[in-house]
Amino acid sequence: MNEELKKKYHAKYTAAKQKGVKFWPDIIYKDLLVSFALFILLIGLAAFVGVAAEPKADPNDTAYIPRPEWYFLFLFEALKFVPGAIEWVGTALIPGIAVLALIALPFLDKNPSRYWKNRKIAISVMSVIVLGIVGLTIRAVITTPEQEETTLAGSIAEQVVQGQDLYSIYCAECHQPEGEGGEVVGVEGLEGTFIKPISSQDEMWTRTDQTLFNIIDMGQQDLGMPPYGLGYGGELQRAEIESIVTFMRYTWDERAEIPEDAIVGIPALVEGEVPSYEVHISAVAKRYCVSCHREGKENNEYLMGSYDEILNTGINAGKNVIAGDPDASYLMQTLHRQTVIGSDSNEIGAMPPSKDLKTEYIDMFARWIEAGMPETAAEAAALSTVAAPAEETAEP
Amino acid sequence: MFEKIFQWLDERLGLEAIYGAVLDRKVPKVNWWFTLGSASLFLFVMQGITGIFLTMYYVPSPDKAYDSIQYIMNGVAFGWLIRGIHHWGASLMVLIVFLHMLRTFFYGAYKYPREITWLTGSLLLLLTLGMGFTGYLLPWNQRAYWATTVGTEIAGTVPGIGDFILRALRGGSDLSAVTLARFFSAHIWLLPLGIVLLISVHMYLIIRLGISNVPGEDE
Incomplete structure (x- = not known):
């Protein structure tokens, strides 16, 4: 810019200033107003949208789809258009040039004009870049697949509940529902192994959370315990193992007091009350049956994870539960440890394999089948001769 | 009484002169787009204040980082609010600073004599x-961990010095406690220090040169 243009600019600017306003209060007042609006917006976002909960970092969970912060998405998306062999062009060369051009802009753009009509090239280039950034960002948002939902256990109570469910599925078949251990029955490869109790105070006082975590994560192969952590060939994420540890600690350790909202009891039945799948059977099945009666286990294909599965799966489907006839139902016969010959002429063992289910739960199954296997609490209530205990009737 | 105190202070601090040079000066009449700069500054101050509060409870180690944030969200009084503001403030600040840059560009305000202000x-x-x-890594959650893994990998593809950059960012070949520590340090010391220094220069230049005017058709 030559001296003449500089002079001309200064003259213009001085004129603009003379027609202008005072920095204080005119400009400051506008600034404060906008800043205040942003402040309110931030409080609103923090209070009403909040920060999405995310599971803890798990270096072993390589299935996780990485997503950068939204303002880097366009870069991420742009890289998809760069062939792998010249990846560095997209990751280093182009961004590098863009950054340098941005910084050095006043020295690159020699056009002395400021009004947009006299700067068509510069305005066009910048507009294309901005539109490109916005377009790529939108494209990235649309094409990034949704992250698979993971159940997040935040509070201790939530962790205990989640841990109990996971324990029932992955641990209970050998360690038993209360961690009491004993002889393993019906587990491939470990048949007849004798397992010590893991819920005793000796265990609880001498094993730290970290030790328990490591045992579940890495397993103890010499003792027959397989690894469960994703990093060691298992299927549990770190957060899930932590939940199991929390469940063990708060349920079995006499020094820890379990939060009240974490106690998931199986409601007892009163005389004449009919149990439902929703409230009673699902809870008992989850705690005592599902660890074997799920996909991938030896169970005559009889799954017990849902209402439909209990009624309709397995090679003996139709005979496992017979509405109104508990005595003829295979489920009841195995619970009573009677010999049952299945449709493949093989004997079905007593269930649960290692020891009897509590009498009250056997009775619960019997009453449920007798009444025709009601699914919801409402259906069960309609079949009952007495009203369910007060706290349950509170729910419609 | 107040006048006396003011005069005593003014004699020593030169308050009148500061008022005259900084606040009581004529500037061109401008529109609302010109508030984006001060809005950026405001957001930076907000990030600073909420960030300082967050460091009182945050622990920059892989074992504790996640839990310390859980505690901030659930255990600390108004911790959720402070973190919420910091979280959203970060996004908003990027957006506002970017818009501020666009405003400067479209009004040609980076031209003589404001080249260094633009720089x-x-x-x-x-x-x-x-x-x-x-800051994205600090919560040490899945999103943070994997985004940073990929982000640093991208930095590692620079020809020649890529591996060095990758190792310098991660403090080793893998994302680890060292990575978290250096990201934390950069996030609370190095980068804010740079920002404060540059803002000082930026503001000095704005006061010295005055805010730019909305260009007229003949400019």
Whole structure:
């Protein structure tokens, strides 16, 4: 810019200033107003949208789809258009040039004009870049697949509940529902192994959370315990193992007091009350049956994870539960440890394999089948001769 | 009484002169787009204040980082609010700083005599992005961990010095406690220091040169 243009600019600017306003209060007042609006917006976002909960970092969970912060998405998306062999062009060369051009802009753009009509090239280039950034960002948002939902256990109570469910599925078949251990029955490869109790105070006082975590994560192969952590060939994420540890600690350790909202009891039945799948059977099945009666286990294909599965799966489907006839139902016969010959002429063992289910739960199954296997609490209530205990009737 | 105190202070601090040079000066009449700069500054101050509060409870180690944030969200009085503001403030700051840059560009305000103001401003935009990148890892959750893994990998593809950059960012070949520590340090010391210094220069230049005017058709 030559001296003449500089002079001309200064003259213009001085004129603009003379027609202008005072920095204080005119400009400051506008600034404060906008800043205040942003402040309110931030409080609103923090209070009403909040920060999405995310599971803890798990270096072993390589299935996780990485997503950068939204303002880097366009870069991420742009890289998809760069062939792998010249990846560095997209990751280093182009961004590098863009950054340098941005910084050095006043020295690159020699056009002395400021009004947009006299700067068509510069305005066009910048507009294309901005539109490109916005377009790529939108494209990235649309094409990034949704992250698979993971159940997040935040509070201790939530962790205990989640841990109990996971324990029932992955641990209970050998360690038993209360961690009491004993002889393993019906587990491939470990048949007849004798397992010590893991819920005793000796265990609880001498094993730290970290030790328990490591045992579940890495397993103890010499003792027959397989690894469960994703990093060691298992299927549990770190957060899930932590939940199991929390469940063990708060349920079995006499020094820890379990939060009240974490106690998931199986409601007892009163005389004449009919149990439902929703409230009673699902809870008992989850705690005592599902660890074997799920996909991938030896169970005559009889799954017990849902209402439909209990009624309709397995090679003996139709005979496992017979509405109104508990005595003829295979489920009841195995619970009573009677010999049952299945449709493949093989004997079905007593269930649960290692020891009897509590009498009250056997009775619960019997009453449920007798009444025709009601699914919801409402259906069960309609079949009952007495009203369910007060706290349950509170729910419609 | 107050007049006496003011005069005593003014004699020593030169308050009148500061008022005259900084606040009581004529500037061109401008529109609302010109509030984006001060809005960026406001957001930076907000990030600073909420960030300082967060460091009182945050622990920059892989074992504790996640839990310490759980505690901030659930255990600390108004912790959720402070973190919420910091979280959203980060996104908003990137957006506002970017818009501020666009305003400056479209009004041609980076031209003589404001070249250095633009230079510091563009560096400030980059530092703001750096704050976003380093801050993203600190919660040590899945999103943070994997985004940083990929982000540092991308930095590692630079020809020749890529491996060095990758190792320098991660403090080793893998993402680890060292990575978290250096991202934390960069996030609370290095980058804010750079931002404060550049903002000082930026502001000095704005006061010295005055804010730019909305260009007329003959400019």
